[in-house]
Amino acid sequence: MKIALIGYGKMGKAIDAIATAKGHEVILRVDHDSQHLLEKEHLSQADVAIEFTTPETAFHNIQKCFEANVPVVCGTTGWLDKLPEIEALCAKGQHAFLHATNFSIGVNIFFEVNKKLAALMASQPQYDVWMEEIHHTQKKDAPSGTALTLAEQLMSSVTRKTAWINEESHQADTLSIISKRIDPAPGTHTITYTSPIDDITITHTAHSREGFAAGAVVAAEWLKGKTGVFTMRDVLNL
The missing domain is CATH 3.30.360.10 (Dihydrodipicolinate Reductase; domain 2)
Structure with missing residues (x-):
């Protein structure tokens, strides 16, 4: 599976390590210095994007992924007042979106x-x-x-x-x-x-970030090929 990582702080790096160890390929790493990579020509090469950034940037980042028709796993919190808008965009474009306040x-x-x-x-x-x-x-x-x-x-x-x-x-x-x-x-x-x-x-x-990062990779594996809005309850069948 080819993964785009949007947000490459401590969580992004932890996800990178776990995804790579599981045999996935991280083809894109976007941080605050490489926002120019957040375009269709780069994103469309990915099977799924995993987004861990800031409340101020999450909405824009998810929109960019939808424009590239890339499924999005989002772990950013603090922006959920705009979640209904993202859900509507997801449904309209028949995209795939999975959000959780915690992936552990x-x-x-x-x-x-x-x-x-x-x-x-x-x-x-x-x-x-x-x-x-x-x-x-x-x-x-x-x-x-x-x-x-x-x-x-x-x-x-x-x-x-x-x-x-x-x-x-x-x-x-x-x-x-x-x-x-x-x-x-x-x-x-x-x-x-x-x-x-x-x-x-x-x-x-939590004893480390690994639980959150591992859960995000599991969510990305689960989301690939699906359409709709999902949560970790769907992934874990809770």
């Missing part, structure tokens, strides 16, 4: 655990709930995309929480998400339900 297989299983626990806690109003996420200092968005996915899942069941706030909050209807930026943490997400009697806590801790 472990995190996607953690999402399912979070939904199940939230459903169980929905009828237990004696428990308050809050969240903490820890990432490295180069993380550009806060809360993390993973934390926001967890929050949306939680609030869909625990309806006494009607909004989230990115700081400590003592309001009964607000979900507090505390973001910490500490090197070299690849990513830790903790959800705690607390009552006067006891606490219930679930945590996912």
Whole structure:
């Protein structure tokens, strides 16, 4: 499989190493100094593009891939207000697009655990709930995309929480998400339900970027030859 890597920071380099080790060919590496390569003549040679850049550039990058009729796996977070536009463009052009706030297989299983626990806690109003996420200092968005996915899942069941706030909050209807930026943490997400009697806590801790990178390559392998909009739930059949 021929891969175009759009975004060649630490995550891009980790994806490059894993994809190459699996026998794939990375034919294009685009970073902030090589944006001129983000054109149809270069992109169209790829079977799939994997995009990990910034919230400010993701939308444009995905459009460029669609123009070249190249399937896109996108792991950039912080731009999802424009996701409906991308989904509409994907459907109109019969392209392939897969987006996830986190490509780690472990995190996607953690999402399912979070939904199940939230459903169980929905009828237990004696428990308050809050969240903490820890990432490295180069993380550009806060809360993390993973934390926001967890929050949306939680609030869909625990309806006494009607909004989230990115700081400590003592309001009964607000979900507090505390973001910490500490090197070299690849990513830790903790959800705690607390009552006067006891606490219930679930945590996912990443030990390196390899889990995210490996999941992105698995997603790219799965997406090749497909048409439509997908998530990691489709890839993992969750």
